[in-house]
Structure formats: structure tokens, C-alpha cells
Amino acid sequence: MSKTIADIARIAGVAKSTVSRYLNGGSVSVATRHKIEQVIKETGYVPNTFAQSLKAKTANIIGTIVPRLDSFATSHTLMGIDDQLRNQGCRMLITNTSQDMNREIEAIYELARQKISGIILLAARITDEHLEAIETTNIPVLLVGQQHEQIHSLIHNDYDAGYELGRYVLDRGHRRLAYLGVTEQDIAVGVRRKQGFTRAVEETGACTVAYYETSFRMSDARQYALQLLQQPLDATIIVCATDNIALGVMKAAHELGIEIPGQLSITGFGGYDVTEVVHPALTTIRYPYQEAGKIAAQDIVKLVHRQHVQMVTVMDYELLQRESVDKC
Amino acid sequence: MSKTIADIARIAGVAKSTVSRYLNGGSVSVATRHKIEQVIKETGYVPNTFAQSLKAKTANIIGTIVPRLDSFATSHTLMGIDDQLRNQGCRMLITNTSQDMNREIEAIYELARQKISGIILLAARITDEHLEAIETTNIPVLLVGQQHEQIHSLIHNDYDAGYELGRYVLDRGHRRLAYLGVTEQDIAVGVRRKQGFTRAVEETGACTVAYYETSFRMSDARQYALQLLQQPLDATIIVCATDNIALGVMKAAHELGIEIPGQLSITGFGGYDVTEVVHPALTTIRYPYQEAGKIAAQDIVKLVHRQHVQMVTVMDYELLQRESVDKC
């Protein structure tokens, strides 16, 4: 049976409070320090975290709410967060919501109930319910991947990335373009990337661009592209809003015997590792997810300690020029 | 400020114990039940989990220790576990060890300290230190993906999968084979798959098979294959121990202008979703990771409740015949 602090005190012949002080770096004489040290080593005593947290009214834990686990972006962001929090002597609790927004809200309340000290939220969209939950629980929240004026946010530079990618494909001579995006409910992925891209197109002029929309799922993108490519497409390139979509489109093109990039160029967004080994290697935008996770961890810890953090932090990105875009 | 059970009791004009009984389904009269219900609704009272766990001496949480987060196998297993545990009214705590075995050991002790009720362990190898940690903390542990005689285990049928895949490629006429595996320290992936494959080869006879070894990383596999394929390889097929390795090899083959499956066939193990969209689609073994996660969750809960669970549960698998293997 595991020992309590009272046991340790009794064995060492001191009071509970003295042992507690020893553990928390209060003033203890050298003699008693040694005695207690000895007893703790012998008994293998470890303090009960519940009792500690009960008194402290807070657990030194950061909760992270994610929409899914099986995504490159999520898992790499999580790894960055985990790494950094560990360095800062903080633990992380992951809550997966399986893309169910109600679960996001529930998760906020549930984490609050568990006296989590801060929340990192990876959400596609912030609703009034989110705001209400954050308001009423009064827990520091850092939003990652999306921006909201009322919440501290860490975002990727989707607009500039879209613009730079647009410029790149236009510079390579493409003038008849297709953009395969996602729902505009997702501001970062559905709107900002497209806006950046659109600005590049408008600056250049004398372009045609057709906009399409599919889901985030690779299989949906593939089906959609299969339909799209079966009828003559008036475009030399399909710019896809995510790497997954791009992979789905590439597959569809292969299935229809369309050569990439010979007959059709393709780009993505994300920088998933698999985009490097597919053939042809996908030209895409690399987002530093792991790095973002680290910064997110630093920021949420600052927020928890009531230190200043800028309302919005923008991460950098990198254009990966590979093989899936041809000169035109 | 959040209310305590004492506040609720005072406002409702009853004793703490009565409120507690109400919350935990003890005998309470209809009148007081309504009164308390009313007060709780008005105040938005939620019990403090620390105080509850302090008394209960256990938190109703299952800890899951994983070597990494950015893997198809891990994330899908986690999703399955999470889903099932949620259904059973249980929470999950994920600990990522970044493939550091010391962290695995630490994690076991740390989870014990937090009075976690059970642990699901995804580990490549079980050492004496693991056993000691499990022994001393005395927490129910379920090992997933590997088998150990002293620990309840849930495994994939790697041996039969290796055998069936071996039979398949041999049936397709291949006789000069290469097997690109991983370290034998990983019994499931490094040993069992290879053994099954080898048995198929031996049954058939009149075959040559060369065994090679690389790491789990796609980039390493690619480099390794680049070396391997540059000199003439006396094989018509490379059987890879994981899908990631297979993807790396496919990339290397593309880079060297080797046509798949025309000049060289390739297979993997895993059934990662991306293997379906690469070109050619990879012939591989699909393991039901998510399903395995569900069963793991059920089993660990049973173990926590001291119900009987068989020492080893073997999951099924499925051979996915796709495009990366040619007749020979």
C-alpha cells in the first residue's frame, strides 16, 4: 500500500507540515532534511496528485482539443506541443472530438471541470457556443490554425501562402486554372488560401479560373476529380486546398490515364511527408506544424501565467517546388 | 466563483451528505430531490473531480502510452480506443514517448501516480524494466501490437499475414525474392511477419530470397533502396515489412526509372490509406487498427474491473490485392 505524507512524517519523527515544506522547498534544517530524504527513499513515497490539486484548485495540465488524430497537421502539431510542454514541466491532455463540434464545446466544459490550467484549441470554426464556453469557464484558450478576434490565435500564413503559390504557377505560364477548395466555413483553409491565390490571379489578369469545392477527405476528392476530369476540363492545372485533396486528384488523373504534370499540373497545401514520395513529387506549401505546436505550447503557458501574448501570431511557410507542376 | 457541495447544501437547506447522496443515487425523498435539482440547475454546480478522486483513490481514466503520434497505425488505434472508452463512460489520457523507451517506463510510473485505473501500452519491445514498473505499480496493463507471456496482449496476426502474402506473391510466379525488413527487436514487425513469409517460401521450395534490413522511416527506406537498386538486384519483387518502407522503395524505384510492377513488384504491410492513392496502388496487408483499438478499450476496462480476459487476443487481417504486384 502506498504511503501518505502522514506516514512519512511519523516514521521520520516530524510533523506533516515539515515534510510538506521539505517537498516544496521551504525552510528545513539540514538534519531533518536528511532524515526525511532517507525515509522517502526507503518507502518510495510519491505525493498524491489529487490531494495536491484539491488544495491548489488547479492541475498543472494543458488540454488540447483536436478534431481528429489521423491527420498529418494534427499529429505534428501535437508532437510539437507535447515536446515543449514536457520541457516546461507541464503535462498535456488530448481530447479528440472526431470533428463533432458539440464535442468541442463539451470538451471545454469537461476540461474546466478538471481544473485544467489552459486549453489549446484546434478548431475549424469558432461559434458563439465556443465563445460562451470560454467565457463562462474563464480558462485561457489559444486557438491554433484559425484566427478569432476575441481569442489569442496562432495561425499559418494561409493568405500569403496562397498568393505565393498562385504567383508560382502563374510564373510557370499557367493561365487556365482550376481551384479545388473546401467549405468556406473553414476560414483558414476554405477562405484565406483561396483569397491569396485569387489575388495572385487578379494581379496577373488575362486568366480564367474555375472554382470547385469538395470535402477534406482524400476519397471524396478522388471521386470528385474523377467526375471533373472525365469531361473536358478547361485548365492546365488544378490547385488543391490541401495535400490530401491533391493526392486524391492525382489518383483520379492516373486512373484516367492523364499524365502529371505533362497533361495536367497539380499542387497542394500542407507539406505532408508522403507528398515527397508519391510520383511525381507534389509541389506544395510546407507549414511548420511541429514548430507551431512548440510556440503554441509556449504561448498557452504564458497565458496561464497571465503574461502578455500578442493576440495573433503568424507562422511562416515554405513553397516546396517539386515535380507536379509543368511549364506551360 | 464555482460553488461547492456545501454551498448547494446550504442553499437547498439540507446537509452535504444529502446532496452527495442525491448526486450518487442514494435514497432521497422526492421533495428534497426537487429542491436540490433546482439549486444545482440555478448555480450550475459541477462536482470537483479532485475531491472525488481523492476519496475514491482512483480516477476513472485509462492511460495510453504510444511511441509516436504521426503514424497511421497509432492514430487509428487511438481513435478506436477513444471511441470505445467514451461509450463506456471512461476518459483517455495519451502519453507520447517519441520512441524513447525510458519515457515509456517513466510514463507507467507517472500514470500510476495519477491513479490511472488502467494502461494500454503500444510498445515495440517489453524489457525487464517494463515488467518491473508494471509489477510495482500494480496497474492493469494491456499490451497492443506485441505479445508477452506475462502481460495481456492484443496482437495482429503478423505470422499468418506474412504467410498469406508470401503465398500470394509465390502464386503469382515470383521465385527470386527480396525481403526488406526491420530490426528483430520488434518481434511483431521484425520477426513474425518475416517468419510467416519465410514459411511460405520454404513450403514452395526452389526459391531464392535475400533478406535486408532498414529502419521504420520512409526516408531511410528510400535511401536504402536507392543503394540496393543501383546494383543489379537478383529479385523480381521486394516484400517490405511496412507500408512506409514500401512507399520509400517505390519512390527510389521511380527515381531510378524502374517500372512498377513491370520491372519490379512491391508489397507492404499495414493498409495505410495513402497506399490506395499512390500509383500503382500498393498490394498490402490491411490491419484493422481502429477495430483493434475498440477491443483494446473493452479489454482494459474488463481488466480494471477484474473480469476475465484471455491472455492473448489475435486480430484478423486482410490481403489487399492491388496493382503493385505483377505476374511473373
Next chain:
DNA sequence: AAGCGAATTGGAACCGGTTCCGTAAATATG
């Protein structure tokens, strides 16, 4: 040796629940 401030230490209260136990009230039994 007396006086004084600082360093240690023990005791008790407290964090917010759960549960045991005893009593009072309600209901059933004869």
C-alpha cells in the same frame, strides 16, 4: 548572561467531496 531577530518546527484548519453511523420520520405489520 540577557536580549533579539531569524530560522525551524508542530498543530490545526482547510481544500471539496464521500461514507459511516445514529436518529427521526414514515410506513408496514399484527
Next chain:
DNA sequence: CATATTTACGGAACCGGTTCCAATTCGCTT
């Protein structure tokens, strides 16, 4: 109607820590 049996409820102890406060001890000064 008296007694036996349930049922409802309050009081107090307890879970295992932390922290405040008062008391004691210690080292140093004059």
C-alpha cells in the same frame, strides 16, 4: 394502537495533501 421495519437525513470523520500561525530553538550581539 403499539411495535417492527424502512426510509430519509444530518453530523462527523476521512481522503492526503498545503498553509497559516504560534511556539520553540538557535545564533549572534552587547
